[in-house]
Amino acid sequence: MKCPRCGLENGDRTVCSKCGHFMYRPVDQNRKKMTKAERAREDAKIMWKNIAKVLRIVWMVIVMVVLSFLMIAVLTFFFNGA
Numbered sequence: 196m197k198c199p200r201c202g203l204e205n206g207d208r209t210v211c212s213k214c215g216h217f218m219y220r221p222v223d224q225n226r227k228k229m230t231k232a233e234r235a236r237e238d239a240k241i242m243w244k245n246i247a248k249v250l251r252i253v254w255m256v257i258v259m260v261v262l263s264f265l266m267i268a269v270l271t272f273f274f275n276g277a
């Protein structure tokens with residue numbers, strides 16, 4: 196099935212392997228040999244990959260905020276000291 200968000204062809208997946216968008220499975224008639232459990236595991240793997248991606252961005256934002264606060268602290272210290 197084509198992902199409605201990014202347009203990637205995902206075959207029989209429930210979650211897009213590119214952007215992680217949840218999709219409806221149209222009909223179960225043209226499913227592959229993959230079992231439901233295997234597919235769920237595969238989808239969970241993709242989902243975790245996307246969560247990790249988001250967490251990495253969140254972490255970067257936190258680091259940047261902390262660094263800017265540190266920079267402001269150092270700058271105010273120097274300006275007050277001078």
Ligand SMILES: [Zn+2]
Pocket residue numbers: 198199200201202203211212213214215216
């Ligand atoms: Zn997609």
